Amino acid sequence: MNRLLALLLVFGILSGCGSGKKRSPGDRPVTFEDFKAIFPASQTPYRLYADSLLLKQPDSVSVKPDVLKQFLSDTIAGPDTLKNNRLKYFPLAYIAGSNLQYFVIKAVDKGAATAYICFTDKKGRYLGRMTAAKKVPGSPEDMSFTLDSRYTIKVSTEKELSATATALREDFYSVGEDGGVTLVMTNSNGPTSAGQIFNPIDTLPRKHKYSGDYTSGEMNIVSIRDGQDPKSFQFFITFSKDNGGCKGEINGIGHYTGSNKGEYKDKETSCGIAFQFSSGRVSIREVGGCGAYRGIKCFFEGGFAKKKKEE
Incomplete structure (x- = not known):
């Protein structure tokens, strides 16, 4: 059935339904295939x-x-x-x-x-x-x-800052078989204020007991948010060491491997990160090389204290 015929069928049946008229024996309800046919195939x-x-x-x-x-x-x-x-x-x-x-x-x-x-x-x-x-x-x-x-769905948001300057933010999403949408990564060239961290997962749910923001100084954060199921979590890590001489940033989806442990394994590199949770704290360490996400002389490691959630 071509798209024009599908449109005529859908709208014709709806007109009959809206008028309260009974269907004749030759009429049939709109099917999912009818509905799908009105969309241009891409x-x-x-x-x-x-x-x-x-x-x-x-x-x-x-x-x-x-x-x-x-x-x-x-x-x-x-x-x-x-x-x-x-x-x-x-x-x-x-x-x-x-x-x-x-x-x-x-x-x-x-x-x-x-x-x-x-x-x-x-x-x-x-x-x-x-x-x-x-x-x-x-x-x-x-x-x-x-x-x-x-x-993978990439949503690009472009904002005009002035007549000669624009800011671009790119959010990458994956969609699970259940239709759940997960933010995988964010790229942004937008301006940030001194001492301010742009957290791409900040607005995502944080109902799990380990979800929240863990910090160590103003420019170092491990952000944990709920995953698609109780065994997974989303995370964002950024740090700046040696007075800004060595920086690192990574985000992705990790999995809980125990009652207070989690891990992340990068699909593109050998990078892995182990998470150890305790009362109000999280410790991280590299498991494998994560040089693609940090400077040469620093690592994803250390302890971070959980911040109180702002109301």
């Missing part, structure tokens, strides 16, 4: 630029909120959204992944546009979504994204 790497969100599309290809709710839950077309008659949705791309299916949807309201990536399993069961691109006319900040061949 492949990785897939890139969506912020500026392209403002390209106008005919209303005839928009998707009704009821259709989205049927197949993608109500996280996009929720009760508050349904009250906004100006908001319109457009299917941008469908990408079949190795474990998941990816649907890219654009929501437009008053000239502003936001793109969401929605995840389903292979059977079409909705798992979750994330905001991946945004364009607001007049705003100094734009958001674009790339889905690469490994199905």
Whole structure:
């Protein structure tokens, strides 16, 4: 079934449902395959630029909120959204992944546009979504994204600082088979104030008893946040030694190996880090060479005290 026929089928059935008319014996309900067919089929790497969100599309290809709710839950077309008659949705791309299916949807309201990536399993069961691109006319900040061949999502946020300067932040996310989104790494060339550390996982959940920020001086931190399951955790480590002469920074996903121990093994290098937790403290040490993430004369090691969480 081509995309135009799929659109006609979806909208035709919805019109019949909305009018309260009974279906004739030849009518059939909208299936997941019908819904999938209205999205242009795409492949990785897939890139969506912020500026392209403002390209106008005919209303005839928009998707009704009821259709989205049927197949993608109500996280996009929720009760508050349904009250906004100006908001319109457009299917941008469908990408079949190795474990998941990816649907890219654009929501437009008053000239502003936001793109969401929605995840389903292979059977079409909705798992979750994330905001991946945004364009607001007049705003100094734009958001674009790339889905690469490994199905890693890179969200690029570019902010205009002046007529000649911009700041770029790149957040890399992985999506689990359950639809859970995990921040893997952040790159940023944005300015930071003296004595201030940019923590890419700062806003992530910290319900586990070992989650929190551990410090040793102003510019040394081990940040621990909850993982996708009780046996894993996300971490960010940065340090500056010898008056700034030797620095190191790394983040990733570690795993608890005991009641108070954890470890991290880098997939790209031989770098490994062991974590030892105790009451209000964490100690770290390198297990393998982590030279790709630090200076030659310093190491990921030492003890750090847990900071009290600010309310």
